[in-house]
Amino acid sequence: DAMVIQNPRYQVTQFGKPVTLSCSQTLNHNVMYWYQQKSSQAPKLLFHYYDKDFNNEADTPDNFQSRRPNTSFCFLDIRSPGLGDAAMYLCATSRALRFSGRSWEKLFFGSGTQLSVL
Amino acid sequence: QQPVQSPQAVILREGEDAVINCSSSKALYSVHWYRQKHGEAPVFLMILLKGGEQKGHDKISASFNEKKQQSSLYLTASQLSYSGTYFCGTGNQGAQKLVFGQGTRLTINP
Numbered sequence: 748d749a750m751v752i753q754n755p756r757y758q759v760t761q762f763g764k765p766v767t768l769s770c771s772q773t774l775n776h777n778v779m780y781w782y783q784q785k786s787s788q789a790p791k792l793l794f795h796y797y798d799k800d801f802n803n804e805a806d807t808p809d810n811f812q813s814r815r816p817n818t819s820f821c822f823l824d825i826r827s828p829g830l831g832d833a834a835m836y837l838c839a840t841s842r843a844l845r846f847s848g849r850s851w852e853k854l855f856f857g858s859g860t861q862l863s864v865l
Numbered sequence: 866q867q868p869v870q871s872p873q874a875v876i877l878r879e880g881e882d883a884v885i886n887c888s889s890s891k892a893l894y895s896v897h898w899y900r901q902k903h904g905e906a907p908v909f910l911m912i913l914l915k916g917g918e919q920k921g922h923d924k925i926s927a928s929f930n931e932k933k934q935q936s937s938l939y940l941t942a943s944q945l946s947y948s949g950t951y952f953c954g955t956g957n958q959g960a961q962k963l964v965f966g967q968g969t970r971l972t973i974n975p
Contacts, residue, residue, distance in 0.1 A: 793966075802962070852912075
């Protein structure tokens, strides 16, 4: 089945040690998103790719970077994780028409990666 | 800008109805509704794209009042499986991104 896959499901890293989370999709969607969700809070958009165009949210810390080498894969790099970065990281995809002006299509979410920072 | 949801939490008995509201201070061009169970990813419920649009399946429906910049989600004759946190997400014109409200936690008791 076509889907959005995130690996690993659980990730433990040490304070300050770089970590990379991965997301792949078989839906051939042109938009990919990374959301951070802390306990009992709403998913917070970090950035998204529209095709190869990278769109960073204004309040996303510089500590968070992303790469999208091709349509299917997207990575979230946390250069120096702090205790406050412990959260669930959700990858999502959608199909969007350029210049359509509206969020026409639903988001497909991966199962998420729960990041712990020790 | 993050939409505002109300109420923040609801506790119901099985079979009762609930309404969850979502409002924005900015013009709304689309409203998404998702449900998330603890430890799982959000699951899509429905999208409303036009003012005045109403949608529904099973006993869950929603409306979109574009002029008032708000949407409401209606759950009728609630079932235990409806428990979870409901998020509305709003899209802005020209931006292919979705910003979620703070969520409404719904608890259904037998």
